[in-house]
Amino acid sequence: MLSREDNERLCRVGPGTPMGNLFRRFWLPALLSSEIPIPDSAPKRLRILGEDLVAFRDSGGRVGIVDAYCPxxxxxxxWGRNEECGLRCAYHGWKFAIDGSCVDIPNLADGENLKRKMAITAYPAREAGQVIWIYMGPKDKQPELPAFEWTELPDDQVNVSRWLQCSNWAQGMEGEIDSSHIAFLHAAKREDLKLPRPFSAYMPDIADGPPEFTLNETDYGFVYGTRRRMKSPDEYFWRVTQWLIPMYSLIANQDYxxxxxxxxPVDDExxxxxxxxxxxDRPFTDDELTSLGRGMYFPxxxxxxxxxxxxxxxxxxxLPTAHGGNDYLIDRDLQRDANFTGIFGTNEQDRAIQESQRAIPGVPHGRIVDRSRERLIPTDVPVITARKILLDLAKALxxxxxxxxxxxxxxxxVRAVAAVTGHAELDPFLSDFVDRKDRRI
Ligand code: FES
Ligand SMILES: [Fe+2]
Structure with missing residues (x-):
């Protein structure tokens, strides 16, 4: 559990909040490059960390992310016109460049002097991994882009998607490092190929029983492993994944x-x-891309x-097709006969839970979980550790x-791994699976 006060410190990210200040020290994914695909394409409305913004690609192909509102x-x-290297307000024609500078005030005879005073907030933007990143912190503290493997691969080897979840950011992130839910929330009958395959279907030789957890804190966050016994003696199935500051996960899949x-965070809710x-090491196949489009897993x-x-x-x-307004398209017959929830896709199952958890007083259910009421157990150690690391970093800041x-x-x-090994301990196992010299694990 968390005290009410720490829960607020963890979840709230608006300007001036401790966690908001911490997030503002990192580059953050803002939108997909494909959403503003070509020079002078339509602008997109964003809210990030509670700030209303608009993103556009100017005539030179450069990206600007600026205040949503004309001064x-x-x-x-x-509503403006994206033309000739700037975004021109539709009301009286004032125009702004990607750096926020006001470059034209056409409704004033002598607008030259005034222009200098009318600059709007503009945040640095970069593109990597088919994503446009934003940095919203102090100018003199600009960080490095995180060198994730997926940001450095050719486009045909990467598939990035994004969508809205109606909850605080932290309960989504916490679901990501809650390994013990997978065998329940995401369980399905192995033979039903119309449904996402449950984790155990990937490894039919796993002996039954709860997995053992190991967690090592690292300088990027932590690495944790779940170890399951195989049916053959002295063999283990390890899934070793990372949580990276402030809110990233890496997941290993065996045959995926x-x-x-x-x-x-869009805002606190x-x-x-x-x-x-x-x-x-290879492009996606057509079958894989078709599978991704079916919504079985992510997206x-x-x-x-x-x-x-x-x-x-x-x-x-x-916007997800299955959402709180239609009960995530739950099918009770499916739940009786084929899967644990009656909800189709893996993320749809996650969101059904995360968007409905009991909220703190005064906030709609699902939006900010009341962590003061939780009764956590040892399998929740990754969640407990992530909270502690973030709260400590926010305090240090x-x-x-x-x-x-x-x-x-x-x-x-770094890379996540999933593999069968004779190693019973996490550390020697990890050293076996560092598969590029320059990659840490
Ligand atoms: S409100 Fe934008 S130019 Fe007047
Ligand atoms: Fe999940």
Missing amino acids: HKQAQLF PRAGRAWV HVTTFSYMFNG PRLSQGAHKLPDGYVIDTF EDGIEPPQAARGDLYR
């Missing part, structure tokens, strides 16, 4: 691409989930659209100590 009369720049997720799937079934947030601001995002991970993009060059 003149607070009109939304989303490598994967992971990033949880980027919404999060954008970024899912990255990648093959280290869920999606459509591109606009979502009105409770205060009326609209964001452009990807309040005391003037910068998070060292922000300046070390190389720390993120």
Whole structure:
């Protein structure tokens, strides 16, 4: 459990909050490069860490992420014209470049002097791994991009998607490192090929019984392993995955691409989930891409659209087909006969739970979990550890100590593994599976 106060410190990320300040020390995924695909394409509305923003690609192909509102009369720049290296407000024509500078005030005869005073907030943006990244922290503290493997591979070996989840970022992130739910929430009958295969179907020779957990803290966060006994003696099936500061996961799959997720807060009650799937050594096959589009795992079934947030601001995002408004399309016959939940896809199952957990007083259910009521057990150690690391880093930052991970993009060059081995301990197992000299694990 967490005290009410620590729960608030963990979850709230608006400007000036301790966790918001910590997130603002890192590059964060903001949107997919394909959402603003070509120069002068339509701008996109975003909210990140509680700040309303608009992203656009200018005539030179450069990306700008700027304040959503025009300084003149607070009109939304989303309605503007993206033309000739800037975004021109649709109301009276003021124009802004990707660095936020005001480059034209056409409704004033002598607008030259005024332009200099009308710059708007603009955050640095970069592109890597088919994602546009944003840095929202102090100018003199700009960090390194995390050197994830998937950000450095050719495009045809990587598949990135994103979608809206209606919960605080932390409960999504915590589901990611909650290994013991997989055998329950995501269980399905092995022979039903229309459903996501349960974890055990990948390894039919696993002996039954709960797995053993091992966790080692590292300089990027922690690495943790689940060890299951195989039916043959002295063999173990290990899944070894990472949690990386402030909210990344890496997942190993045996016969499926490598994967992971990033949880980027929209505000305190919404999060954008970024899912990255990648093959280290070959392009995706057509079958794999077709499979990804079916919504069985990550991403869920999606459509591109606009979502009105409770205060009326609209964001452009990807919206899950199964959501709280339709009970995630639960099918009780399916639940009786074929899978644990009656809900189709892996992420759809996760979201059904995470978007409905009991909330702190005053907040709609599902939005910020009331962690003061939890009764955690030893299998929750990864979640407990992640919370502690983040709260400690946020406290240190309040005391003037910068998070060292922000300046070390190389720390993120790690791989998750899933394999059968004779090693009963995590450390020697890991040393066997470092498969590139420059990759840490
Ligand atoms: S409100 Fe944008 S130019 Fe007037
Ligand atoms: Fe899950």
